[in-house]
Amino acid sequence: MTTGTRDRILEEASRLFHRHGYEATGVATILRAAGVNSGSLYHFFPGKEALLVGVLERHLNLLDPAILGPAEEATGDPVERIFKLLEAYRRALMVTDCTRGCPVGNLALEVGNRTSEVQSLIDGYFSGWARRVHRWLDQAGARLPAALDRPGLARLVLSVMEGGVMQARAAGSLEPFDASVAQLRHYMELLEETARRERGEPSMPAGAVHEAGPENEEAPAGERSAWRAW
Amino acid sequence: MTTGTRDRILEEASRLFHRHGYEATGVATILRAAGVNSGSLYHFFPGKEALLVGVLERHLNLLDPAILGPAEEATGDPVERIFKLLEAYRRALMVTDCTRGCPVGNLALEVGNRTSEVQSLIDGYFSGWARRVHRWLDQAGARLPAALDRPGLARLVLSVMEGGVMQARAAGSLEPFDASVAQLRHYMELLEETARRERGEPSMPAGAVHEAGPENEEAPAGERSAWRAW
C-alpha cells in the first residue's frame, strides 16, 4: 500500500477536474484513471460532490507547502516574493501551452456557488493566498507607503494572477499575463517611490516606466508537487 | 413572430449557461425554457456545441452596444470611463448577490479550449474589451506618462475586473472586487502624478493614498439589455 486508494482517487479526480472541469468529468473516467471500481469510490465518498469537496480540501492543504512556501523561500525580499509567486503560475501556464489555469479558479467559476461548503473552501483558498501576500507586504514595512491598504493590494495581486491566467488561456499566449504582471510591477515601483518620498529620501534616477517584457529567470530545479501535476 | 425562435433559444441558452454553466445545462432544460421542441433546436443548430458558439457570438455582438458603449457615454473623461465600466460589473455583481460573474469569463474557464472556434470567440471578446480600454487610455494623452505601456494597462484593467469578480463570488462579498478596483484607481492616480511631474507641473497636495471604500454613485436609470438579463 504505497498510496492509499482514497488518495489515489482524489489525485486523479483533481487532475481530471483541472483538465476537463467538474461536470465534464464522469465518475467512470475517474474510476478508470485511478484503477478502482465504483464500490471503492463510494466506500470513501458518498457521492460525486463529496469528491469535489475532497479535491478542494486537497488544494487547500497543498496551498502552503507547494505554492506559497516555495515562493517565500525563493527570496528574502518580501516584495520580490510576490513576483516569484506569479512567476510560478507563469511557468505552469507555459508548461501547459496556456491550456490550463489555476485549478481552484476554474472550479470557482464553474461550481463556486453550488453549496456553501464548496464556496467556503474556495474562499478559504483565495483568502489564504491573499493573506500570505498581505503578510509579505507587511514585511516590506516602510518600503511601502504607510497609508497603503495592504490587504487590498494583496487582493489586487490575486486578481492580476487569476485575470491574467484567464486571458492567457483565451489568447493562447502569455502576453496578457505578462502585461498584467508588468503593470503590477510598475505599480509596486511607484509605491516604493512614493514611500521614499515620504521618508524624505532622494527620488530615483528618473523614468522607470516599463514598456513590457517578462524577465525570465532560471526555473527552480525541483518545485514541489502541486505544479508538477499540471 | 415577435421574437424569432432561433433568437429565443439563444437567449435562454445564454441565460442558463450563465446561471449553471455549459455542461450543467441540459438541452432539455433549454428547450423547456424557450418553449420549443428538440426538432426546432436541431433545425437551427447542428448540436449543443453550435449553441455555445451562437451564445458566444451573441456576447460578442452585445459587447459594444451594451457594455462598452454605455461606459463611454457615461462620461467624457477617458480615465473615468474605465471606472464607469468597472462600476457596471460591480452593479451586476450586487444585483445577483455575488452569485454570477462575467458570463464570458465563466465560459472561458469552463470550455475555453474545447475547440479553436470557441477559444477565438472568447479571445475576441477579451481583446475587444481591452482594445476599447486601450483607446480610452490613448485619449487620456499626456495625462498619463508617455512611455506607459497602454495596451498592457488595458489588460491589467481586464484582469482586475475578472479577478475581482472571481474573488467576490467566492467570498460572497463585494469587498475583494472593491479592493482590487481601489488599488487600480490608486495606480492610475500615481500614473497621472508621474505624468504631471514629467510635464514639470507642481505635484499634487500630498498623500492621495486610498484606504479602500467604494464610491457609490447613483445607478444610471436605463442600462441596456445585457446587464438586465443577469
Place this chain on the structure above:
DNA sequence: CTGCAAGTAGAATGATCAATCAAATGGAGG
C-alpha cells in the same frame, strides 16, 4: 482457527443525456 469489519469487485439500476427522424404544420408564390 474464527469472526468481523474494512475494503474491493463488478454487474445492474433507472435517470438523464444529446441527438435523430418521420410526420405534421403553415405560409408564400404560382
Place this chain on the structure above:
DNA sequence: CCTCCATTTGATTGATCATTCTACTTGCAG
C-alpha cells in the same frame, strides 16, 4: 387550389450518467 419548403412536433434512440447492490477478498483481533 396546389406546390414547395422552412419550420415544428414529439416520440424514440442508444449512450452515458451517478449510484446501488450483493458477493467476494483481505487483514487483523481474539
